[in-house]
Amino acid sequence: MKIRKRFGQELEDLKIEVLRMAALTERSLGKSFRALFEHNSDLAEEVITEDQEIDLLEVDIDKRCLRLFALEQPMARDLRFIIGCMRVCTNLERIADQAVNISERALYLNQRPALPHQPLMEQLATTSMAMLKGALSAFNDGQTSQASEVCQMDDRADELNLQILKHFIDYIIADAKSADLAVNTIIISRCLERCADLATNIAEAVVFIVEGVEIKHYCEP
Amino acid sequence: MLRKLSFRSRLLFTFWGVLLLALLLPSLYYRQILSADIEADTRANAIGELNSVFWLASREQPFKSTASLQEWCKALGDQLGIRITFVARDGKVIADSKVAFPRVSAMDNHANRPEIIQAYKKELGTSSRYSKTLGRHLIYAARRIDERGVIPSGVIRVAVPFSEVRKRLDHLSKNLILIFVLTFSATIFLSYLLVRQLEIPIQRMIRAAEAIESGDYRERIRRYPGREFSPLAQAINQMAERIELHIKTITGQKQQLEAILNGMSEGVMVLDSNGKIKTTNRALAKIIPSLPASIGRRPLEVIRSHELQQACDQILAGGHAGESQPFKLEISLDMGLIFDVNIVQFRDMEATIGAIVVFHDISELKRLEKVRQDFVANVSHELRTPLTSIKGYAETLLVEGDESSDSNRDFLQIILKHANHMSNMVDDLLQLARLEARQKLPEPAAVDAIAVLNSAWKACGALAKEKEVRLENFLPEEGVQVRADSEQLEQVFRNLLENAMKYGQSGCTVSVLCDVGPEVATFQVLDDGPGIPKQYQLRIFERFFRAEKDRPNSDGSTGLGLAICRHIIQNYGGKIWLESPPPGKTEGSAFYFTLPIVLEES
Numbered sequence: 001m002k003i004r005k006r007f008g009q010e011l012e013d014l015k016i017e018v019l020r021m022a023a024l025t026e027r028s029l030g031k032s033f034r035a036l037f038e039h040n041s042d043l044a045e046e047v048i049t050e051d052q053e054i055d056l057l058e059v060d061i062d063k064r065c066l067r068l069f070a071l072e073q074p075m076a077r078d079l080r081f082i083i084g085c086m087r088v089c090t091n092l093e094r095i096a097d098q099a100v101n102i103s104e105r106a107l108y109l110n111q112r113p114a115l116p117h118q119p120l121m122e123q124l125a126t127t128s129m130a131m132l133k134g135a136l137s138a139f140n141d142g143q144t145s146q147a148s149e150v151c152q153m154d155d156r157a158d159e160l161n162l163q164i165l166k167h168f169i170d171y172i173i174a175d176a177k178s179a180d181l182a183v184n185t186i187i188i189s190r191c192l193e194r195c196a197d198l199a200t201n202i203a204e205a206v207v208f209i210v211e212g213v214e215i216k217h218y219c220e221p
Numbered sequence: 222m223l224r225k226l227s228f229r230s231r232l233l234f235t236f237w238g239v240l241l242l243a244l245l246l247p248s249l250y251y252r253q254i255l256s257a258d259i260e261a262d263t264r265a266n267a268i269g270e271l272n273s274v275f276w277l278a279s280r281e282q283p284f285k286s287t288a289s290l291q292e293w294c295k296a297l298g299d300q301l302g303i304r305i306t307f308v309a310r311d312g313k314v315i316a317d318s319k320v321a322f323p324r325v326s327a328m329d330n331h332a333n334r335p336e337i338i339q340a341y342k343k344e345l346g347t348s349s350r351y352s353k354t355l356g357r358h359l360i361y362a363a364r365r366i367d368e369r370g371v372i373p374s375g376v377i378r379v380a381v382p383f384s385e386v387r388k389r390l391d392h393l394s395k396n397l398i399l400i401f402v403l404t405f406s407a408t409i410f411l412s413y414l415l416v417r418q419l420e421i422p423i424q425r426m427i428r429a430a431e432a433i434e435s436g437d438y439r440e441r442i443r444r445y446p447g448r449e450f451s452p453l454a455q456a457i458n459q460m461a462e463r464i465e466l467h468i469k470t471i472t473g474q475k476q477q478l479e480a481i482l483n484g485m486s487e488g489v490m491v492l493d494s495n496g497k498i499k500t501t502n503r504a505l506a507k508i509i510p511s512l513p514a515s516i517g518r519r520p521l522e523v524i525r526s527h528e529l530q531q532a533c534d535q536i537l538a539g540g541h542a543g544e545s546q547p548f549k550l551e552i553s554l555d556m557g558l559i560f561d562v563n564i565v566q567f568r569d570m571e572a573t574i575g576a577i578v579v580f581h582d583i584s585e586l587k588r589l590e591k592v593r594q595d596f597v598a599n600v601s602h603e604l605r606t607p608l609t610s611i612k613g614y615a616e617t618l619l620v621e622g623d624e625s626s627d628s629n630r631d632f633l634q635i636i637l638k639h640a641n642h643m644s645n646m647v648d649d650l651l652q653l654a655r656l657e658a659r660q661k662l663p664e665p666a667a668v669d670a671i672a673v674l675n676s677a678w679k680a681c682g683a684l685a686k687e688k689e690v691r692l693e694n695f696l697p698e699e700g701v702q703v704r705a706d707s708e709q710l711e712q713v714f715r716n717l718l719e720n721a722m723k724y725g726q727s728g729c730t731v732s733v734l735c736d737v738g739p740e741v742a743t744f745q746v747l748d749d750g751p752g753i754p755k756q757y758q759l760r761i762f763e764r765f766f767r768a769e770k771d772r773p774n775s776d777g778s779t780g781l782g783l784a785i786c787r788h789i790i791q792n793y794g795g796k797i798w799l800e801s802p803p804p805g806k807t808e809g810s811a812f813y814f815t816l817p818i819v820l821e822e823s
């Protein structure tokens with residue numbers, strides 16, 4: 001009984017650690033957006049330095065999960081929870097890496113004359129941020145409805161990414177001198193789209209934890 | 222054994238025992254005495270009859286035959302209503318009044334009858350016995366008799382039946398048993414009723430006490446079984462009253478607390494010792510929309526800020542030393558929300574640690590602050606260009622306009638002076654804006670404070686010469702290595718030295734001292750000037766604050782110097798303050814500031 005209770009406590013702590021990592025990742029991504037849209041290189045630098053903390057947290061959570069597997073031999077829901085946590089944190093780490101990529105591009109772009117206002121980019125950023133937030137709160141509350149909403153939003157992200165790509169191909173054709181800006185923006189857009197995909201993965205992991213079914217087939221095109 | 226039984230059964234059993242004894246003992250006793258009396262009486266009667274028969278027998282003519290003896294016996298026996306028997310020495314019956322003559326010889330030997338044995342021994346013998354011959358309870362009395370005619374020497378015996386009283390007595394004892402049984406059952410019933418009567422109020426009292434126990438504190442015990450119970454009942458009533466009072470106070474306090482909590486504009490969250498949310502107030506629910514489901518969860522599950530979670534964990538682990546002082550931090554959430562969070566540790570009755578987290582929404586404040594900063598920075602920036610041209614043209618006119626009149630030159634001089642003043646002010650403002658905007662500094666390089674002080678002193682050389690001020694440098698000769706930007710540190714020193722010279726009389730001395738601690742160095746700039754009035758001391762570091770607003774010779778000063786100093790020092794994690802007059806002096810002022818020193822290892 002006592003052992004069981006301690007195990008419950010361990011699971012709770014695991015969740016808190018994942019949420020901690022989630023909070024850091026979310027902030028990192030938010031900062032990289034601001035670095036990009038507000039031309040704030042200081043924030044970009046911060047994102048790059050903070051990434052290490054997130055990497056360390058991922059390693060820590062992995063170790064935690066492995067220890068729980070080895071010591072407690074979890075069953076059913078607990079097992080799914082631990083596996084799900086591992087998936088969530090792998091994806092979080094990748095999102096944090098994308099935030100670093102965006103920041104690096106932003107650092108480059110901030111040195112150059114600013115491009116005209118890019119509503120599509122902003123929309124894509126908002127979408128992927130909303131998806132990450134939705135996936136995380138689905139994880140926090142154990143709610144699948146929110147998770148499937150995230151899955152549906154992914155289409156919108158892909159579509160925006162495509163539009164941006166087309167737009168900037170036109171741009172390069174029109175103004176070959178600032179091709180480097182366009183290419184960097186396309187790369188950022190690709191990063192944003194990746195973030196949306198990774199958020200979808202997190203949402204899928206939540207569905208796996210709660211319902212024990214894999215919905216990768218329904219969600220991914 | 223009795224103790225296990227209920228109060229009622231105990232009472233009943235004792236009752237019944239007492240009754241049994243009270244009824245049984247006297248009746249048995251009386252019966253005993255009565256039957257003994259009757260027996261003694263009958264015995265005396267029998268002896269009397271015997272003596273009369275003996276006397277009659279000795280007066281009679283000697284009998285010719287046993288048959289005539291038998292005749293006489295029968296006649297006398299019938300007359301007296303008794304049985305008379307003559308028994309020979311050998312125990313053979315010679316005559317018997319109740320037996321027909323032919324059968325007398327067939328009667329069994331009477332030698333071993335107790336009364337006869339006794340008679341031979343002591344002249345007179347009695348006994349009481351059931352006679353088989355007559356089928357009755359009889360008293361026998363026997364007496365020795367000497368040989369006389371046909372009567373051999375032997376014993377004469379009479380048998381007298383027990384009186385009628387004896388029969389009545391037997392009857393009476395039967396009735397007595399009946400009466401006994403009847404009274405006993407009646408009293409049993411009565412005592413049962415009585416005990417029940419006692420029991421009902423006790424039961425009522427118990428029910429009242431139980432009601433109080435189960436939370437109905439308004440219940441009182443009003444009727445109780447007897448005076449003995451009144452202290453108990455009173456004690457229970459008082460207890461209930463006291464509990465009711467306490468509950469009232471506690472609920473009152475709770476409601477008051479809740480009202481206070483919900484009336485607060487700050488969000489409040491109470492954590493238990495496991496770091497889970499125990500209560501929240503209404504304001505917090507407004508701040509954080511997902512709040513209603515927050516009870517029993519951890520802060521991070523509700524507010525996505527890992528700093529907050531970390532701070533809570535740290536406080537609950539007892540990591541924060543000063544228990545009474547709140548732990549402060551600032552968190553920023555989505556949509557530009559910024560909170561000033563105070564966390565206080567508390568211990569409840571069981572000495573477990575909990576924490577109270579108070580959220581103060583400072584987003585608007587921050588926003589206004591940002592607007593102000595931006596405004597100041599923008600205005601200063603915008604003023605710079607026109608000012609530069611004013612200065613430039615004024616200077617050009619002064620240098621080149623030789624044909625202009627003296628008064629024109631004076632005017633130009635004034636324009637230039639004020640334009641310079643203004644451009645200084647704008648520079649200061651811009652610098653302040655820059656200092657404010659930069660929150661985190663890269664780790665500053667090490668500088669030697671002595672070198673910086675020397676160059677600062679050189680920079681104010683003109684003023685020093687004019688006012689004939691001497692500098693006394695008490696800094697340690699081996700130098701003080703501190704972490705700061707040398708240019709900014711020079712500005713701090715210059716501002717403080719300038720102030721000391723500007724506001725002191727000419728010919729005074731300025732001293733600079735330093736006290737190196739384990740982690741920080743404390744610098745002191747000391748002058749013997751007029752000092753700063755107490756009421757201004759707190760405000761002196763505000764921007765544009767000047768003590769001598771109406772003092773005439775204040776031209777050229779903006780009131781920004783100390784504000785800049787404070788910002789610079791704070792950016793390096795130091796403190797700046799003043800004491801006027803300095804400790805142990807009557808006049809002058811001392812400005813202190815701290816800076817982190819360079820540690821040997823690093």
Ligand SMILES: Nc1ncnc2c1ncn2[C@@H]1O[C@H](COP(=O)(O)OP(=O)(O)OP(=O)(O)O)[C@@H](O)[C@H]1O
Binds near residue numbers: 722748750781784
């Ligand atoms: N050593 C001092 N003795 C007496 N008063 C002082 C001293 N230092 C500062 N003060 C008072 O503090 C006020 C603020 O000083 P601060 O250095 O901020 O501004 P300032 O000297 O007037 O202008 P600025 O330094 O920008 O040219 C001064 O106006 C003065 O009244």
Ligand SMILES: [Mg+2]
Binds near residue numbers: 716719720778782
């Ligand atoms: Mg000054």
